[in-house]
Amino acid sequence: MRKVIPINDNWKFVKSDAPSAPADAAWESVTLPHSWNAVDGMDGSRPWRGSAWYEREIDVPREPTAGGRLYVEVGAAPLAAEVYLNGKPACTHKGGYAAFRAELTGLVNSEGKNVLSIRVDNSDFPDIYPRTADFTFYGGLTRGVKLISVPATHFALGHYGSAGMAVTPSVKDGRASVRCEAWLEGATDGMSVCFEIRDGEGRKAAEVWRPAEEHVSVEIPLENAHLWSTDDPYLYTATARLVIHNEGLDEVAARFGVRTFSVDPQKGFFLNGKLTVLRGVARHQDRMYKGSAVSPEDHVEDADLICEVGANTVRCAHYQHSPEFYDLCDERGIVVWAEIPYISVQSEDPNAHEVAKDMLRELIIQNYNHPSICFWGISNEILIGGEREGVVENHRELNELAKTLDPTRLTTMAHVSFTEGDHPIHGITDVEAYNQYMGWYGGKIEDNGPWLDSYHARYPDRALGLSEYGAEGIVSYHSETPECKDYTEEYQALYHAELCKVLEERPWVWASHVWNMFDFGCSARDEGGVKGRNNKGLVTSDRKIKKDSFYVCKAHWSKEPFVHVCGARYACRSGETTRVVVCSNAGEIVLYANGAEVGRSNERVATFEGVPLREGTNILRAEAGGLADFISVEKVETEPASYTVPADQRESAHRRGGEGVKNWFEGVVEPEKKTPEFSTEHFSVKDKMGDLLANPEAKKFVTELMGQEIPEGMMAMIKSMTLERNLAFIGELPEGALETIEAKLAKIKK
Numbered sequence: 027m028r029k030v031i032p033i034n035d036n037w038k039f040v041k042s043d044a045p046s047a048p049a050d051a052a053w054e055s056v057t058l059p060h061s062w063n064a065v066d067g068m069d070g071s072r073p074w075r076g077s078a079w080y081e082r083e084i085d086v087p088r089e090p091t092a093g094g095r096l097y098v099e100v101g102a103a104p105l106a107a108e109v110y111l112n113g114k115p116a117c118t119h120k121g122g123y124a125a126f127r128a129e130l131t132g133l134v135n136s137e138g139k140n141v142l143s144i145r146v147d148n149s150d151f152p153d154i155y156p157r158t159a160d161f162t163f164y165g166g167l168t169r170g171v172k173l174i175s176v177p178a179t180h181f182a183l184g185h186y187g188s189a190g191m192a193v194t195p196s197v198k199d200g201r202a203s204v205r206c207e208a209w210l211e212g213a214t215d216g217m218s219v220c221f222e223i224r225d226g227e228g229r230k231a232a233e234v235w236r237p238a239e240e241h242v243s244v245e246i247p248l249e250n251a252h253l254w255s256t257d258d259p260y261l262y263t264a265t266a267r268l269v270i271h272n273e274g275l276d277e278v279a280a281r282f283g284v285r286t287f288s289v290d291p292q293k294g295f296f297l298n299g300k301l302t303v304l305r306g307v308a309r310h311q312d313r314m315y316k317g318s319a320v321s322p323e324d325h326v327e328d329a330d331l332i333c334e335v336g337a338n339t340v341r342c343a344h345y346q347h348s349p350e351f352y353d354l355c356d357e358r359g360i361v362v363w364a365e366i367p368y369i370s371v372q373s374e375d376p377n378a379h380e381v382a383k384d385m386l387r388e389l390i391i392q393n394y395n396h397p398s399i400c401f402w403g404i405s406n407e408i409l410i411g412g413e414r415e416g417v418v419e420n421h422r423e424l425n426e427l428a429k430t431l432d433p434t435r436l437t438t439m440a441h442v443s444f445t446e447g448d449h450p451i452h453g454i455t456d457v458e459a460y461n462q463y464m465g466w467y468g469g470k471i472e473d474n475g476p477w478l479d480s481y482h483a484r485y486p487d488r489a490l491g492l493s494e495y496g497a498e499g500i501v502s503y504h505s506e507t508p509e510c511k512d513y514t515e516e517y518q519a520l521y522h523a524e525l526c527k528v529l530e531e532r533p534w535v536w537a538s539h540v541w542n543m544f545d546f547g548c549s550a551r552d553e554g555g556v557k558g559r560n561n562k563g564l565v566t567s568d569r570k571i572k573k574d575s576f577y578v579c580k581a582h583w584s585k586e587p588f589v590h591v592c593g594a595r596y597a598c599r600s601g602e603t604t605r606v607v608v609c610s611n612a613g614e615i616v617l618y619a620n621g622a623e624v625g626r627s628n629e630r631v632a633t634f635e636g637v638p639l640r641e642g643t644n645i646l647r648a649e650a651g652g653l654a655d656f657i658s659v660e661k662v663e664t665e666p667a668s669y670t671v672p673a674d675q676r677e678s679a680h681r682r683g684g685e686g687v688k689n690w691f692e693g694v695v696e697p698e699k700k701t702p703e704f705s706t707e708h709f710s711v712k713d714k715m716g717d718l719l720a721n722p723e724a725k726k727f728v729t730e731l732m733g734q735e736i737p738e739g740m741m742a743m744i745k746s747m748t749l750e751r752n753l754a755f756i757g758e759l760p761e762g763a764l765e766t767i768e769a770k771l772a773k774i775k776k
């Protein structure tokens with residue numbers, strides 16, 4: 027029987043680009059999971075990128091029978107790894123988010139020590155995605171390591187980290203059946219495979235035997251199958267046992283769920299034939315000062331919070347997440363969009379496409395049995411970098427690969443907001459989705475509904491989802507008059523209140539995902555007075571504070587009755603009256619100020635205006651459905667200055683666009699209506715950002731226009747984009763602005 031031995035303790039670690047584990051280095055002791063960017067990947071400093079070594083001695087498990095084999099399984103090693111036993115190479119791996127295995131059998135010292143060394147490197151590799159994206163590329167051994175010892179014949183360990191068993195449930199004409207497949211290494215005559223299925227209560231539902239071969243496949247009927255759904259995530263377990271005579275040689279098991287699903291572009295997502303409106307969040311796996319080296323308990327806490335907000339779907343962005351997290355989604359009934367990090371800009375290195383295909387193979391093969399996963403995502407915002415040669419063809423190939431490996435699931439992709447409706451990138455995946463930030467980066471909150479409607483009307487046969495939408499919310503900033511780009515907790519809540527309604531009115535949007543469930547590390551960012559982080563989470567990255575926007579979404583999605591008075595952190599308020607927002611799904615809300623009723627509402631996100639404040643402390647209490655919550659507010663002469671984002675940050679944010687588009691080039695360029703003649707000797711908005719930034723005068727102009735130096739991390743993404751495209755990405759420009767910019771550029775000689 028196989029032995030699986032976690033080896034997460036007693037590792038030593040050193041940053042080093044030596045070609046072999048350095049003998050006399052200043053090693054540090056670490057326990058896995060580990061990331062060397064746990065702090066610098068989140069605190070706004072420049073995260074260290076490079077090569078590092080991990081090393082530890084291993085006790086080699088002794089197989090009692092001859093021909094036993096030893097493997098090491100690495101959970102994740104961003105972005106590239108090399109594995110050695112006793113200094114001899116065992117394998118190399120590209121990609122930072124999938125598991126991989128190396129066979130160690132032939133490298134073991136039968137006498138003396140066995141030393142396992144793993145080199146991990148998170149430098150920028152031209153053929154490994156992600157290369158350019160809005161999150162930190164944490165380096166490390168971020169998911170732990172295991173030894174796997176198996177007898178000579180065993181369920182296959184050598185195929186893209188596969189479990190060696192695939193379970194494919196299906197339902198036809200109301201009858202369920204399960205195809206169980208196993209792959210074996212070293213099978214010989216006389217061996218058998220026994221597939222056993224047990225239901226959620228542990229009762230045996232089926233037992234089927236077949237002679238063992240390299241590939242064994244059997245279709246097993248499942249009487250009265252209990253279906254898996256978001257309300258009732260019922261799980262079966264399939265076990266495959268390899269047996270010779272009266273002896274069990276190896277065993278693998280997988281949980282699975284029986285469900286059918288489909289998407290109708292006009293109606294939305296159907297689970298087991300029932301319209302199931304998917305409303306939820308996107309998740310990055312990292313958390314404060316751990317980076318992506320998170321524990322099983324951290325995954326549970328994330329799943330708990332996602333369930334608490336009432337989400338029934340999660341987009342596991344922008345790479346393969348930990349198997350533990352997909353397990354939790356199986357258990358909690360959360361429909362998953364899982365994806366590979368083919369993101370932002372297609373690499374010039376043609377091998378990047380081959381590596382992306384391997385990433386897709388690993389994602390699908392390793393996670394095939396999870397019932398929660400319904401969608402395989404093949405790319406995110408890939409046109410940010412403009413048109414790259416072969417980008418459409420590469421999508422076709424990735425889509426075809428996904429369909430070949432898994433015809434049972436739907437493929438999807440996330441378009442950048444400016445992707446034109448008639449671009450050939452459409453129509454490749456089964457369903458599609460847009461990342462839309464109207465009301466944050468560009469446009470207004472009210473634009474979201476009309477945009478969805480007009481797109482839907484124009485492309486009625488295209489299943490349209492919202493793969494990202496969101497706004498920043500920093501819990502130290504507050505305002506009675508929240509507005510786009512003020513980074514206040516109140517604006518974020520207001521934005522989500524509107525978007526929840528927009529999406530509720532449009533069940534045909536097959537899925538929507540708030541960007542993001544949690545604030546996350548993002549080394550290139552410096553926004554709203556916070557460096558190194560993206561603050562669009564409904565919950566802070568330490569998972570300690572649920573922002574008011576969390577309760578706004580909860581009021582719309584959750585069935586668990588609650589009442590929440592927003593604004594607890596907006597504790598010092600000036601003026602005779604204030605505005606109070608209350609979220610609840612428990613029926614009529616009644617609000618009391620210092621014991622006196624001030625209003626009632628049947629809205630789930632209710633805004634009470636003109637709530638009187640008295641001198642000193644005020645208790646603002648809401649009741650709904652027998653539940654109550656209150657906040658305590660101090661009436662003050664002047665509200666604390668710390669409630670407002672620092673002026674320079676606000677200014678630069680406004681210049682970057684969105685609702686503040688008018689402000690962003692105020693004082694930079696004067697409106698000029700006339701479009702000058704196009705000249706090849708002078709710059710134009712049609713020039714590439716890379717060329718503009720290479721010319722000192724043009725660079726000065728563009729920098730002023732954007733309101734900031736272009737961060738180095740952004741350069742790869744934008745250098746081949748024209749200025750015009752870059753501006754379109756920021757948002758709709760006021761009338762005449764483009765002509766004005768063009769006129770200024772036309773005066774700068776190339």
Ligand code: ADA
Nearest residue numbers: 160406407461494541560562
């Ligand atoms: C993009 C991208 C995300 C995210 C978002 C943002 O749309 O897909 O990774 O970070 O931008 O917050 O700006």
